Each structure stands twice: as C-alpha cells, then as structure tokens.
Amino acid sequence: MRKRMQCKSNNHGKGGATMKNIIINTGNYSAAKAAVMAKPDVVAAYPITPQTTLVESIANYIASGEYKGEYICVESEHSAMSACIGASATGVRTFTATSSHGLLHMHEMLHWAALARLPVIMCNINRVIGPGWNIWADENDSISQRDTGWIQFYCSSNQEIFDTVIQAFKLGEHKDVALPVMINYNAFILSHTSMPAEIPSQKEIDDYLGKYQPLWRIDPENPVTFGNIIMPADYEKVRRAMQYAHENAKRLIPEIAQDWKKKFGRFNGNLIEKYRCEDAEVILLAMGAIAAESKVSIDNLRKEGYKIGLARVRTFRPFPAEEIVKLAKKTELIVIDRNISCGYEGALFTEVKSALYNKSDAKVSGFIAGLGGKDVTYNHIEDMCKKAIKGKLKETVWYGFEEVKK
Amino acid sequence: MAIKDLPDTEYVLAGSAACPGCPATIGLRIVLKALGKNTVMIVPACCTAVIESVYPNTSFDIPVMNIAFEAAAAGASGVEAGLRMQGKKDTTVFAWAGDGGTYDIGIQALSGAIERQTNFIYICYNNQIYSNTGIQRSGATPLGAWTTTTVGGKTEVRKEMGDIIRAHHLPYAAQACISYPEDLYNKVKKAKSIKGPKYIEILAPCPPGWHFPMEKTVDMGVLAIETGAWALYEFENEKMIFNGKSKLLLEKKIEPKPVEEWIKYQGRFRHLFKPTRDEKTLKAIQDNTDIIWERYRKCYL
Numbered sequence A: 001m002r003k004r005m006q007c008k009s010n011n012h013g014k015g016g017a018t019m020k021n022i023i024i025n026t027g028n029y030s031a032a033k034a035a036v037m038a039k040p041d042v043v044a045a046y047p048i049t050p051q052t053t054l055v056e057s058i059a060n061y062i063a064s065g066e067y068k069g070e071y072i073c074v075e076s077e078h079s080a081m082s083a084c085i086g087a088s089a090t091g092v093r094t095f096t097a098t099s100s101h102g103l104l105h106m107h108e109m110l111h112w113a114a115l116a117r118l119p120v121i122m123c124n125i126n127r128v129i130g131p132g133w134n135i136w137a138d139e140n141d142s143i144s145q146r147d148t149g150w151i152q153f154y155c156s157s158n159q160e161i162f163d164t165v166i167q168a169f170k171l172g173e174h175k176d177v178a179l180p181v182m183i184n185y186n187a188f189i190l191s192h193t194s195m196p197a198e199i200p201s202q203k204e205i206d207d208y209l210g211k212y213q214p215l216w217r218i219d220p221e222n223p224v225t226f227g228n229i230i231m232p233a234d235y236e237k238v239r240r241a242m243q244y245a246h247e248n249a250k251r252l253i254p255e256i257a258q259d260w261k262k263k264f265g266r267f268n269g270n271l272i273e274k275y276r277c278e279d280a281e282v283i284l285l286a287m288g289a290i291a292a293e294s295k296v297s298i299d300n301l302r303k304e305g306y307k308i309g310l311a312r313v314r315t316f317r318p319f320p321a322e323e324i325v326k327l328a329k330k331t332e333l334i335v336i337d338r339n340i341s342c343g344y345e346g347a348l349f350t351e352v353k354s355a356l357y358n359k360s361d362a363k364v365s366g367f368i369a370g371l372g373g374k375d376v377t378y379n380h381i382e383d384m385c386k387k388a389i390k391g392k393l394k395e396t397v398w399y400g401f402e403e404v405k406k
Numbered sequence B: 001m002a003i004k005d006l007p008d009t010e011y012v013l014a015g016s017a018a019c020p021g022c023p024a025t026i027g028l029r030i031v032l033k034a035l036g037k038n039t040v041m042i043v044p045a046c047c048t049a050v051i052e053s054v055y056p057n058t059s060f061d062i063p064v065m066n067i068a069f070e071a072a073a074a075g076a077s078g079v080e081a082g083l084r085m086q087g088k089k090d091t092t093v094f095a096w097a098g099d100g101g102t103y104d105i106g107i108q109a110l111s112g113a114i115e116r117q118t119n120f121i122y123i124c125y126n127n128q129i130y131s132n133t134g135i136q137r138s139g140a141t142p143l144g145a146w147t148t149t150t151v152g153g154k155t156e157v158r159k160e161m162g163d164i165i166r167a168h169h170l171p172y173a174a175q176a177c178i179s180y181p182e183d184l185y186n187k188v189k190k191a192k193s194i195k196g197p198k199y200i201e202i203l204a205p206c207p208p209g210w211h212f213p214m215e216k217t218v219d220m221g222v223l224a225i226e227t228g229a230w231a232l233y234e235f236e237n238e239k240m241i242f243n244g245k246s247k248l249l250l251e252k253k254i255e256p257k258p259v260e261e262w263i264k265y266q267g268r269f270r271h272l273f274k275p276t277r278d279e280k281t282l283k284a285i286q287d288n289t290d291i292i293w294e295r296y297r298k299c300y301l
C-alpha cells in the first residue's frame, strides 16, 4: 500500500480553532478517503490503471475495519455499474471508480443509471483510449460519455477531488436532482501525484451529508415494476424531467458548495472557477489539469502586461452556458481542449461557441493540446494564449502542429 | 405434492401481454408461488420485459427491476447487497432471464456472480431462441432448428449450460421443465432454502418460436423429457440426482422415445421432413442426444 502521510497543522482559516487534519497523498487516495467517509453501503468496481490505487485503498479500508460497506469485486465494469444500479435501486448509497476503457465498457449502464434517476457516484480518471495502449491523461473518455445524463465534474487538485466527491453525494442524492455524478480528474497528473488535502472529521462529514432519502426504492412491501415498456409520450416526460434535474443541479452546485464553505472554510464549488478575470480582456477556458497549470501562465502573462484571466470549467454537464455568456461580454475567449471530437473540433470549444450563439459575437479561439498524455506546460499555455491574441485563428489549432502540413 | 396443493396466491396477474400458450408465464407462475411475496425479481431484456406490460401497469405482484440484456446477474448482485446492507436478509433476490441473456450475452455477469457466491437464485427460462427480437438463434438453439438467423437449420449443437454452471461448484443447480410443475415448485423451494448462488433452468417450449399450436406447450415439454432432448436433474453438494422420467432414462429403466417424436410436431424442424427427409441431420440430432446421455451415465450413474 502507498505510504500515507498525515500531519496536523494550526488552523489559520475560518471555521473554528480546532486542529486540522491534513493528508499529503495522491488524487486517488483523496478520492478513496472521501468515498469511504461518505459511507456508501455498496461499492462495486473493477480495476484499471490508473484507477487501481483508488479501489485498492477502499479494499484496505475494509480490511482495516475503517469502512464497513460491501465491496462487490465484479468481473467487469459493465457489471460494476449494473451492480451499483441494483444496489442504488434498493435505496442505499453507492460508489464506483473507473477510467478510460472501463468507462467506455460501462456506457450502456451509464445511460441506465441516469434514466433510472439513481445517484451512483463515480470517479473517472481521465485516460487515453486505445489503440495503441497508453495510460496517460486525455479527456476523450469522459467527453464521449457527455450525453449519458450524468453530471460531470472536472477537478484540478487533490483537495478539490476530496471536496467534490463528498459534495457529489449531496448533489446527486438531492431530491431535485436524483442523478448520477461523475468526478473526473487527469491520469497521473492528479491520480498519482501527492498534494496536501484537508480532511474534515467523520462526524463533520456525517452531519454535512445526512442520510440518503431515495426518491424510489425496490421494496417487497410496495410491489412496483421499474423500467418496463414505456410509450413515447411518457418516455419524453422522463427525458424532460432529467433535463430539469440538470437545471436544478446548476442552481444547487454553488449552494451546496456555499454550505460546505460555511462549515469547512473552503469553496470548491462553482460551475466555473474564475481566476484573475475581473478586468480581463481575454479569458482562457480549460478543464482539469491543464486549467490548473494555466494559473501559472495567467500570472506570467499578467506580469508581461496581458489583461488575461482564467475560467476553469468545473462542470461540463450541466454546462455553464449562462456564466460563459457573462464572461464573454467584454472579452475574447481562448479554449484549450484535451479531447477531440474527430470530424469537428474540441468539445469544450464547440460548447463555448454554442453558448455564445445569438448572445455574443466575442472572438473565440480553440486549441487541441495534450492528447495521449502529451505534456502541456505553463510555457505551452502562454504560447497558445499569445498566438490566439495575436492571430485570427478561425478553426481549431493543434498546438505544436501549426507548422506541420495536414 | 400435487398441482392442487400449490399455493392459491397468484403473483402473475391476469391480462399480461404474453402470447397464448406462453411457457414463460406458466413457469413464472409456479416459481413465484414457490418464492412468495418477499421476493425481488430482476429482469433483463427478454420476452418477460414485454409480458410485464406497459408503464404504468404491471403484470406482476412483486417488485421488479428491469436491467440491460447482459446485466441480470450483476444487477441482482447489487440488489442483494443493497438489501443485505439494510438488514433485509430474508428477501429472496432472483434473476429471471431468457436463454439469450443467460447462455450468450449475460454469461460473463452470471459466471462472475456465481463465482462471488452471490446469495441469489438465477432462473433461466430456456425457449431455445431469442423470442423478443423475433426468433433468432441462441447458444441454446438445438442442432437442425430453423430460426430467422439459421434459415437452413442450425448447423451447430447447443451449449451444455449445465456443465458450465456445475464447473462453478455452486451449492445448488437444477434443470426443470414447465410441463412438470410440482418438480419445478420443489426445486425453487429448495433453492430458496439454500444460501449462496443457485441456478435453475426451465425448458420453455414457445409456440410461435418453435411453430406448434398454442395448446401444445405442455405436450412439447413432456416429449422433450421422454425423448431425452431435455433432462430433469438437481445438482446439490457436488452430486447429480436425476428426477422423474429422466432418472429412469439414465438408469435405462425405460427406453427413450426417438427425438424425432419431439421434433416432428415443431415447424422449426419441418425442413428436415419436407420436401424430403434429411436423414443425415435427423441422425446427427439423435446421435447428439445419445452422446449427451452416455456422458451423463459415465459421469453420474
């Protein structure tokens, strides 16, 4: 097992004068810690690099007695999601984790969980899809699951992973949402990199989350058939209700995070995290690890005199269209995608432009960068920003290939 | 126990969407009488997902969770764990799937759930085809049978699912047939009383799928047993016990009828008789049945 470091530090933030428990560990460990602290009754998961250390941590928590849930060691990811669906349908809290091919193997059941309105909570470690085999960071796995009805978060630090996993239970289980939630973070850059994360006490988490009250459950006292044949008019109602649930999530994500801030002094929670956007003339939009790296670039560009800010998109579904329109009032936008919808362009680039349609004619430039886990450093990001500001980029630019013939 | 001694309570309600003469509803009626009210059923894509009727109505008086075609056993694992974690340990969780969802697309999830010792009953009603989608071949379709995807008759023999299941060394497995309700009832009752994974497969002659008149469903099951095209048995504590006429066949106390006596009533084998008799295939079908029984005798007598 991975070495686990813990330290106690004085609390300089808000929220009381107690000693804080800070762990220094990987993104996967932070996710596992959050998951077991949320006390899901059932975890069903199947190993895949780079998710393995997360599920191994959960197995260790069971072995040590710290976590008392049931871990179903299924024989595939399709079964992992099916078992989570079955368990969730009985009205208990469920959790799973996967990555890349595992997520794709779940595809059918991702739709099923969302349409059944079951708040299964899942971490997905964004990893390349084969062939060829490659285990590094790339967001095409979760982007390709965009339309499954899941809420999708993209995290940029281990603290954010911890906070988001806990908040995801609160959000997904909220009666106005009742949807599964996927917490995404980049392979290795976060999953296997140690960073400090502050961990509240178990009692604090218990108080914050409360007991799960399901909207529906399998119950022999109430013999109902779930998911049988449904006629078009009723089916359309089901989809419409899901859409409303996503709208509700847009409202609730910041509310839930505000509540978190009141209790724990940290705010990891808006649909978009704005960084130095106040007087910006240019705003960079990105997700995940590239967005975290971008903060350094923004600081450097600011020093050089560029009036630039960062809008880190945390939720891809629901998509923060209204916030993006607000951002684009006085600025031009630059989008970096660590994914490509082949035949068109990066997914975030498409979504940003569609959000602006008829509402803003802000210039938007799009870059594809870091596919296959290729390194994207703050230097690269600064370079992309400068190119976009100077140039009249019309189509998606593959960063690093500008001079290469098609 | 005689048929008249089966409980009166009906959990399969009148007015379902099943075809007349449907073996799935016959089987399910008996199964649910044995399992009783405190039962949860998991149904993958199959005829039963249609028989259930259209939302917001239902044909069943127990809670039912529908799940994707290949996911019955995995979904049941989750339901079992979820109920157990809430202390509801006396609820019986059972999956009810067709042979397509069992032999073919769902075999991985089924194998996984049995290997993990999931405390549930998996029941396959085997109509030897994909009926829901309009009669395509499955791994359970017998040699020579016509389906829409084996237009000239199936050229391969059916899978011996029982062997695959027994290779998991589970506490209880059984083969039954809708034509022998007391036998089926007792097997389900026994499965309910045992902890761990239980597998029961029910032969389910399907009038539109096999092309025989709808009033002949039960007769087709009886002939399957009498010809040895299907066997009734139980597998408990690593021991095989054959039941009823199958026991007599195994011990050679009665002669099996020729398999032809079973297939000649089924339109799906008509091409073997008309316009001319296909002696080669008819012999292959009989030989294959004989081989299966010789193997049974070698292993279990």
Ligand SMILES: Cc1ncc(C[n+]2csc(CCOP(=O)(O)OP(=O)(O)O)c2C)c(N)n1
Pocket: B045, B046, B047, B048, B068, B069, B070, B097, B098, B099, B100, B101, B102, B127, B129, B130, B131, B132, B133, B138
């Ligand atoms: C993944 C997937 N592939 C295909 C189907 C289409 N499909 C639905 S039911 C079915 C056949 C079911 O056959 P079986 O399990 O034998 O049950 P029966 O219809 O005979 O009752 C098929 C192919 C599906 N629902 N899901």
Ligand code: SF4
Pocket: B017, B018, B019, B020, B021, B022, B023, B024, B025, B047, B051, B127, B131, B132, B206, B207, B208, B209
């Ligand atoms: S096709 Fe066969 S199994 Fe399906 S409902 Fe009709 S009779 Fe029953």
